Amino acid sequence: MLKKKKLVILTGAGISAESGIQTFRDSDGLWEQHRIEDVATPFAFQKNPQLVLNFYNERRKKVRTAQPNAGHKTLAELEKYFDVTIITQNIDDLHERAGSSHIIHLHGEIFKSRSCNNPSLIYDCPDTINLGDLAEDGSQLRPHIVWFYEDVPQMEAAIGETQRAEILMIIGTSLQVYPAAGLAMYAPYDALKFLVDPHIPEVSHIPNLEIVNANATIGVPELAERLINEYGGDST
Numbered sequence: 001m002l003k004k005k006k007l008v009i010l011t012g013a014g015i016s017a018e019s020g021i022q023t024f025r026d027s028d029g030l031w032e033q034h035r036i037e038d039v040a041t042p043f044a045f046q047k048n049p050q051l052v053l054n055f056y057n058e059r060r061k062k063v064r065t066a067q068p069n070a071g072h073k074t075l076a077e078l079e080k081y082f083d084v085t086i087i088t089q090n091i092d093d094l095h096e097r098a099g100s101s102h103i104i105h106l107h108g109e110i111f112k113s114r115s116c117n118n119p120s121l122i123y124d125c126p127d128t129i130n131l132g133d134l135a136e137d138g139s140q141l142r143p144h145i146v147w148f149y150e151d152v153p154q155m156e157a158a159i160g161e162t163q164r165a166e167i168l169m170i171i172g173t174s175l176q177v178y179p180a181a182g183l184a185m186y187a188p189y190d191a192l193k194f195l196v197d198p199h200i201p202e203v204s205h206i207p208n209l210e211i212v213n214a215n216a217t218i219g220v221p222e223l224a225e226r227l228i229n230e231y232g233g234d235s236t
């Protein structure tokens with residue numbers, strides 16, 4: 001058996017845009033309609049928990065009706081040819097539903113809830129979270145989402161994976177939110193690096209980056225075909 005090359009893929013909201021899930025910072029993005037300070041910080045939840053729960057209950061509803069697109073599905077297919085790890089900033093489950101098997105959710109998962117007092121008490125959350133819904137430690141349940149100003153517990157795992165990347169793909173992220181935006185800098189200098197996005201963010205700091213200026217449903221399958229043909233077998 002030939003050893004598969006290690007392919008690490010960082011995804012952002014752009015990969016789910018063509019599944020009908022709004023991005024954050026495009027002109028029709030979520031942060032045009034909501035203030036981050038009102039719905040996505042620990043203080044927001046202390047000040048107006050109902051507003052924050054409503055916001056994420058609505059997100060959950062939207063994600064439930066969305067379907068994985070050709071971008072997600074192609075990444076799942078790539079597991080046949082590469083040792084794939086997906087590091088996603090997305091809270092949706094479209095990578096899972098497309099069939100990818102090794103996914104790190106940097107910013108949490110919309111279909112999970114957790115205790116406000118104990119981050120290790122995590123539950124499946126298929127439906128809404130309401131005020132008065134309690135974890136087993138008696139504290140209010142909150143969305144299992146990493147809010148602004150909170151730690152990113154999966155970051156260490158994500159760095160470890162990126163450091164071992166032979167190929168790095170970045171798809172559909174404005175690279176404005178740290179620490180996720182800094183991940184590419186942990187990839188080996190000589191790793192092959194690609195970025196797929198219809199609006200290229202500031203990337204001058206990332207060495208040897210090839211840009212694919214396209215939507216995910218077009219750019220990802222095209223790039224995948226190239227990678228399979230050129231590198232989809234032996235890693236030695």
Ligand code: APR
Nearest residue numbers: 012013014017023024025089172173174175177199215216
């Ligand atoms: N295909 C690929 N990329 C797309 C598409 C598409 N069809 N449509 C838009 N994009 C790109 C945009 O050009 C932009 O670069 O997706 C990116 C979306 O950027 P953001 O809205 O900033 O989303 P993201 O980078 O994932 O945000 C990071 O910010 O608010 C937080 O926690 C939230 O995880 C999120 C983080």
